[in-house]
Amino acid sequence: AQSVSQHNHHVILSEAASLELGCNYSYGGTVNLFWYVQYPGQHLQLLLKYFSGDPLVKGIKGFEAEFIKSKFSFNLRKPSVQWSDTAEYFCAVSPSGGYQKVTFGTGTKLQVIP
Amino acid sequence: GAVVSQHPSRVICKSGTSVKIECRSLDFQATTMFWYRQFPKQSLMLMATSNEGSKATYEQGVEKDKFLINHASLTLSTLTVTSAHPEDSSFYICSARAWVSGLAGEVPYNEQFFGPGTRLTVL
Numbered sequence: 001a002q003s004v005s006q007h008n009h010h011v012i013l014s015e016a017a018s019l020e021l022g023c024n025y026s027y028g029g030t031v032n033l034f035w036y037v038q039y040p041g042q043h044l045q046l047l048l049k050y051f052s053g054d055p056l057v058k059g060i061k062g063f064e065a066e067f068i069k070s071k072f073s074f075n076l077r078k079p080s081v082q083w084s085d086t087a088e089y090f091c092a093v094s095p096s097g098g099y100q101k102v103t104f105g106t107g108t109k110l111q112v113i114p
Numbered sequence: 115g116a117v118v119s120q121h122p123s124r125v126i127c128k129s130g131t132s133v134k135i136e137c138r139s140l141d142f143q144a145t146t147m148f149w150y151r152q153f154p155k156q157s158l159m160l161m162a163t164s165n166e167g168s169k170a171t172y173e174q175g176v177e178k179d180k181f182l183i184n185h186a187s188l189t190l191s192t193l194t195v196t197s198a199h200p201e202d203s204s205f206y207i208c209s210a211r212a213w214v215s216g217l218a219g220e221v222p223y224n225e226q227f228f229g230p231g232t233r234l235t236v237l
Contacts, residue, residue, distance in 0.1 A: 036228075042119070044158075044228035046208070047131075090157070102226065106157040 001092050002027035004105035013081050013109045021076040021108050023065075023091035029078055033074040034092040034102065044090070051076065051096065061085070086112045116142045117123035118210050120229035123154045127198055128237055135193045137172065137208030143188035149181070153207040164191040198236045207231040 025031060036049040049060025055067040065076045074091060086108045091105040117140040118133050129153035140226055145166045150158040162183050163171040180202075182194040191210075197204055209226040 004157075043230050044209075046225060048227075101163075103158060103160075104157045108156070 002031070002095060004091050004093050006089075006091050006108050008108045009106070010111070012113065013085055014113050016080050017112075019060050019076070019078040019081045019085070019110070021091075021110070023074045023076065023090055023105060024072050025074065025091075025093040026072065027093060027095060032094045032096045033065075033067060034094075035059065035063070035074070036090040037038075037087050038090070038107075039087045045067045045085050046057070046059060047089070064090045081110075081112050083100055083114045085111045086110060108114035116140075116207045116225075117229040118208065118227045118229040120206075120208055120232050121231060122232060124233045124235075126237065128236045129199050130197055131179040132194055132196045133198055133234060135195075135206055135208075135234075137191045137193070137210070137229050139189045139212070139230070140229070142210070142211060142212050143157050144191075145187060145188060146211040147191040148209045148211070149183060149191075149193050150207045150209070152207060152231075153160050158207060161193075186222050195234065198234070200236045203234055 003025050003026045026091040033050040036044045037047045038044045046066055047063055048057050050057045050067045058064045063078050065074050067074050088107045088109050090107045092102050119138045119140055121136045125133055147164040149161045161176045162171050164183045164185040164233050166185045166188050172178045180196055185191040185220050209228045211224050211226055216226045
């Protein structure tokens with residue numbers, strides 16, 4: 001079975017600082033990888049995904065993530081955060097091929113200080 | 115984008131009572147919906163996969179007689195917590211799976227759209 005670990009539970013940044021949230025997964029086969037975001041009081045929504053191809057994927061609101069297969073990692077980055085990026089971010093993984101169960105990490109709470 | 119609603123958003127009940135939570139896909143049909151449970155400061159844990167017109171598939175450790183799932187139509191799945199106890203207090207989130215047309219050159223893919231969640235408190 002697959003698993004996901006997010007090492008940063010709570011991150012506090014000032015506006016304009018750069019962001020990198022760590023995500024590592026464990027699974028023996030090929031995977032699909034996701035980052036979801038949950039803004040305060042709102043639903044979980046998909047930020048970006050990796051299925052295949054270019055390991056550097058770009059998502060909404062200037063976020064990107066890089067899949068490094070050798071490191072089993074899918075870190076989320078943004079060069080300059082804004083106050084509106086304050087949210088909880090979840091990394092998730094599923095085995096690729098058809099539709100299979102998605103496993104979520106424990107989430108990272110990002111607080112951006114104006 | 116696709117919208118999923120949940121009702122109620124918050125419910126408080128006495129121990130021993132049953133509580134029904136509804137999950138609706140508002141602008142698309144979903145043959146498959148998922149029910150998750152989230153404890154404070156923990157991840158979403160998949161409880162079961164709800165398939166329209168057939169029995170739900172429960173994850174290991176989830177009591178199917180306690181968490182009854184009914185997916186009677188392509189837009190509605192319900193989760194009933196039977197004989198609820200304080201340890202059932204949690205945040206329950208549903209999601210519905212839909213095919214999404216990808217960007218140019220990208221194949222369609224399955225995406226999960228999440229509801230806003232239901233906070234259950236059992237006294």
